[in-house]
Amino acid sequence: MSTLSSSEKIFDVLIIGAGPIGIACALECKKRGLEYVVVEKGTLTNSLYNYPLNMTFFSTSEKLELDDIPFISINPKPTRNEALEYYRRVATSNKLYINLYESILSVKKVENHFYITSNKNTYTSNNIIVSTGFYDIPKMLNVPGESLPKVMHYYKEAHPFVMQKVVIVGASNSSVDAALEIWRKGGDVTMVIRGSEIGDRVKYWVKPDIENRIKEGSIKAYFNSEIEKITEPEVFIKTPKGTEVLENNFVIALTGYKPDFNFLKSLGVKFSQDGNYFPIYNPETMETNVGGIYLAGVICGGLETHKWFIENSRIHSKIIAENISKKVNTLQN
Numbered sequence: 001m002s003t004l005s006s007s008e009k010i011f012d013v014l015i016i017g018a019g020p021i022g023i024a025c026a027l028e029c030k031k032r033g034l035e036y037v038v039v040e041k042g043t044l045t046n047s048l049y050n051y052p053l054n055m056t057f058f059s060t061s062e063k064l065e066l067d068d069i070p071f072i073s074i075n076p077k078p079t080r081n082e083a084l085e086y087y088r089r090v091a092t093s094n095k096l097y098i099n100l101y102e103s104i105l106s107v108k109k110v111e112n113h114f115y116i117t118s119n120k121n122t123y124t125s126n127n128i129i130v131s132t133g134f135y136d137i138p139k140m141l142n143v144p145g146e147s148l149p150k151v152m153h154y155y156k157e158a159h160p161f162v163m164q165k166v167v168i169v170g171a172s173n174s175s176v177d178a179a180l181e182i183w184r185k186g187g188d189v190t191m192v193i194r195g196s197e198i199g200d201r202v203k204y205w206v207k208p209d210i211e212n213r214i215k216e217g218s219i220k221a222y223f224n225s226e227i228e229k230i231t232e233p234e235v236f237i238k239t240p241k242g243t244e245v246l247e248n249n250f251v252i253a254l255t256g257y258k259p260d261f262n263f264l265k266s267l268g269v270k271f272s273q274d275g276n277y278f279p280i281y282n283p284e285t286m287e288t289n290v291g292g293i294y295l296a297g298v299i300c301g302g303l304e305t306h307k308w309f310i311e312n313s314r315i316h317s318k319i320i321a322e323n324i325s326k327k328v329n330t331l332q333n
């Protein structure tokens, strides 16, 4: 992997975000001889790096591959560590130009050029690919006490919760994985679930496990329930039978994440008006309503963050690189 200084260069494309899909875009741009650079605000694949340490993907490894570069795993479904290893090797072996620990702050379009400012550099580019994902902004509970230090919106590992009373909010893969892991390491776990059952997208091999732990009472669960308020020693849960007050040490709210809509708005990207905030783009090119700005990866799903994942969005890279390549060739001929 190499870094690239901006100097006076005009890039064909600047890619914002070095998640799996930003890396896929870089590979496709490189293949077509486009002048590109990726700018990433954290480490390489920053979202994956921040996933729970013992997380297992729901996809098999070949579905997470980029550009048919083999992803070999010894497990039926790869782990976070294996994925980090894979994407790291793809980026370094292909000597992709990626500038890490650099945040894109603003973009200004003047005629056909974009002037892009980061916290370290300025760039000029004819096109931009936004592949910034959704993992940086949690969907908040918006209840009193949510800013207490005992409340968290990310889960890393079980050890800090040993012998503690932990409320986990949500019934998705992340919530279920955290509940099972913490309970198995000796935490006292209560789940607070808005719906009437465990989410139907929970990994098929994990779902019976959590359902059986709830049935036998090892993990407590309040269905059709929501957090009302959090205080230092307690948590208040609104249940169909009235408010329950539980003694509590930690609340882990794994209620999902959302893309940075303000950043997209600042670029001039428009959204659907149906409450889902689907960004507007042409699915045949992935170009947004702002000519020269493309979207790639899970950011395309707006608030419906389960719509796109690596498996089905890695194709965006090819579509976009082909489109930009055509534009560049037309200009040169």
Ligand SMILES: Cc1cc2nc3c(=O)[nH]c(=O)nc-3n(C[C@H](O)[C@H](O)[C@H](O)COP(=O)(O)OP(=O)(O)OC[C@H]3O[C@@H](n4cnc5c(N)ncnc54)[C@H](O)[C@@H]3O)c2cc1C
Binding pocket: 016, 017, 018, 019, 020, 021, 022, 039, 040, 041, 042, 043, 044, 045, 046, 047, 048, 051, 055, 056, 057, 058, 059, 102, 103, 104, 105, 131, 132, 133, 134, 135, 136, 174, 263, 296, 297, 298, 299, 308, 309, 310, 311, 312
């Ligand atoms: C717990 C979990 C498990 C998942 N399991 C699977 C699975 O099994 N299979 C599957 O296909 N998908 C899975 N997904 C979905 C998908 O893998 C991830 O969301 C994936 O990370 C999406 O890739 P991406 O490149 O679109 O976005 P991300 O990986 O989120 O990458 C976006 C990058 O942009 C950077 N960035 C953001 N803003 C800026 C800025 N202003 N300037 C510079 N950089 C910026 C971020 O730091 C980040 O590195 C899972 C998601 C989660 C949360």
